[in-house]
Amino acid sequence: xxxxxxxxxxxxxxxxxxxxxxxxxxxxxxxxxxxxxxxxxxxxxxxxxxxxxxxxxxxxxxxxxxxxxxxxxxxxxxxxxxxxxxxxxxxxxxxxxxxxxxxxxxxxxxxxxxxxxxxxxxxxxxxxxxxxxxxxxxxxxxxxxxxxxxxxxxxxxxxxxxxxxxxxxxxxxxxxxxx
Numbered sequence: 322x323x324x325x326x327x328x329x330x331x332x333x334x335x336x337x338x339x340x341x342x343x344x345x346x347x348x349x350x351x352x353x354x355x356x357x358x359x360x361x362x363x364x365x366x367x368x369x370x371x372x373x374x375x376x377x378x379x380x381x382x383x384x385x386x387x388x389x390x391x392x393x394x395x396x397x398x399x400x401x402x403x404x405x406x407x408x409x410x411x412x413x414x415x416x417x418x419x420x421x422x423x424x425x426x427x428x429x430x431x432x433x434x435x436x437x438x439x440x441x442x443x444x445x446x447x448x449x450x451x452x453x454x455x456x457x458x459x460x461x462x463x464x465x466x467x468x469x470x471x472x473x474x475x476x477x478x479x480x481x482x483x484x485x486x487x488x489x490x491x492x493x494x495x496x497x498x499x500x
Contacts, residue, residue: 335431335432335433335434336433336434336435336436337410337431337433337434337435338435338436338439339408339409339410339411339412339435339439339442339443340411340412341411341412341413341414342411342412342413342422343413344413344415344420344422348484348486348492349376349390349484350415352390352392352482352484352494353374353376353392353415353420354415354416355482356374356392356394356481356482357374357394357415357416357418360372360394364394364477366396366452366475367394371396371450371451371452372394372395372396372418372450372451373394373395373418373419373420373421373447373450374392374393374394374395374415374418374419374420374421375391375392375393375394375395375409375421375423375481376390376391376392376393376420376421376422376423377390377391377393377423377425378390378422378423378424378425378426379391379425379426380424380425380426385487385488385489385491386485386486386487387486387487387488388485388486389483389484389485389486390483390484390486391480391481391482391483391484392481392482392483392484393477393480393481393482394477394481395477396451396452396474396475396476396477397474397475397476398444398447398448398451398472398474399440399443399444399447401444405433405434405435405440408435408440408443409421409422409423409443410422410423410424410427411424412443412446418450419446419447419449419450421443421447451472452472452473453472454469454470454471454472455471455472456468456469456471457471479497480497481497482494482495482496482497483495483496483497
């Protein structure tokens with residue numbers, strides 16, 4: 322289980338820090354490993370060691386469901402000008418893979434503000450999991466433009482794995498992918 326450590330009032334932006342945590346939920350860890358194994362076996366970029374995993378945690382009590390995790394591998398960088406909500410709340414590592422943890426409930430009641438230094442640190446962590454940048458020259462309105470930091474984004478067209486944790490320590494896995 323992940324414990325949140327924010328202090329704040331919902332009306333004002335709170336300065337937040339993205340910290341590294343250890344994932345202790347065995348069900349979540351095992352399912353992250355399962356997804357990583359599948360992608361490292363079946364995806365050319367993950368086979369080469371690229372990529373990271375996004376975890377989206379939704380805590381709710383609806384019927385027998387206590388929590389829902391979505392485990393989604395990614396090959397897309399975080400862009401410099403993306404809003405704070407695109408950044409994770411926490412990060413971790415499993416099998417030497419970067420895991421970005423997003424907790425939906427925090428976004429519902431906190432209007433967090435991240436420092437530029439913190440956002441740069443997280444972008445660097447993500448960038449280190451992606452294909453290296455390269456220099457390209459593009460024609461641009463009658464002149465050539467040189468981009469020294471070009472990196473294509475590769476979008477995975479699946480929704481990852483949904484893990485529903487139910488009362489009585491039961492778990493249901495709903496894959497949104499085709500391997």
